Amino acid sequence: MANKKSHSYPSITLADCIACLMCVDVCPTGALDIVTRNGARGFRRYPCLSFADKCVSCAACKFECPTGAIFMKQEVAEAAEEEM
Numbered sequence: 001m002a003n004k005k006s007h008s009y010p011s012i013t014l015a016d017c018i019a020c021l022m023c024v025d026v027c028p029t030g031a032l033d034i035v036t037r038n039g040a041r042g043f044r045r046y047p048c049l050s051f052a053d054k055c056v057s058c059a060a061c062k063f064e065c066p067t068g069a070i071f072m073k074q075e076v077a078e079a080a081e082e083e084m
């Protein structure tokens with residue numbers, strides 16, 4: 001028998017990101033990291049969900065983002081119950 005657990009994660013659209021890093025600052029758990037990459041706005045430091053296991057799905061990053069670059073993506077994980 002399967003036990004369903006749902007968890008939503010932020011998804012960042014780099015094309016809309018102005019690299020302000022406010023989302024990284026507001027995250028209460030440190031789930032977002034900063035990575036340097038050559039994105040739509042050139043070579044900058046962009047946010048990245050490097051530590052997804054720390055994300056508590058609070059959506060603070062989404063609401064803090066001034067450009068709407070973050071949306072919450074629902075992921076459904078199924079964990080099978082162990083039968084003894």
Ligand code: SF4
Nearest residue numbers: 027055056058059061
């Ligand atoms: S949803 Fe909350 S915990 Fe997850 S990355 Fe965004 S601010 Fe951090």
Ligand code: SF4
Nearest residue numbers: 017018020021023065
């Ligand atoms: S708050 Fe939005 S615009 Fe600023 S770095 Fe995060 S995703 Fe990019």
